[in-house]
Amino acid sequence: DTGVSQDPRHKITKRGQNVTFRCDPISEHNRLYWYRQTLGQGPEFLTYFQNEAQLEKSRLLSDRFSAERPKGSFSTLEIQRTEQGDSAMYLCASSLVYTSVETQYFGPGTRLLVL
């Protein structure tokens, strides 16, 4: 399967713990996006990378959140000192930017539950 993969698919943690999620994009894609989706809402943009450079972060991304894409391939999203409000589905998408329009392809998501 050459689609976007995310790990883990589910994570249950206690408030105050740190969690890290991983995303592996489609291999030739140079852009990688992170979104967050809560119940009854559409996904909301968090941050994106072009190759290894993080180009923009949403105001939704507090200083407890950090994302990396060290070699321009896979990416990690870490949440420190988790809060119950962090419970959501975290979605990763990848795309090829060198086109006039850009279609993002999504992974299966990581569902986080903070107790």
Next chain:
Amino acid sequence: DQQVKQNSPSLSVQEGRISILNCDYTNSMFDYFLWYKKYPAEGPTFLISISSIKDKNEDGRFTVFLNKSAKHLSLHIVPSQPGDSAVYFCAASNNAGNNRKLIWGLGTSLAVNP
């Protein structure tokens, strides 16, 4: 402020009939529109897209229509099948900018009844 609106939270149609899902947007800078299908506990799956230079795009049973003057697009599924039952999201982006982040509607839950 919801820049992409899907005003119908749910839609129910009979198998074999046409499903029409609607989407409105407010930001005139959007120039690329996408429809995604989503099952519970899974990521969105890309279905079909349309650029603002077109007014129609067709792919098999799926057709998307864009009316730029009305800032309105619709997804037609013909014929509808029970496997089409899912939540459908409309998303939009501005491809003239560097950050082509998607702005999403709230989704429409489609139920296709056998």
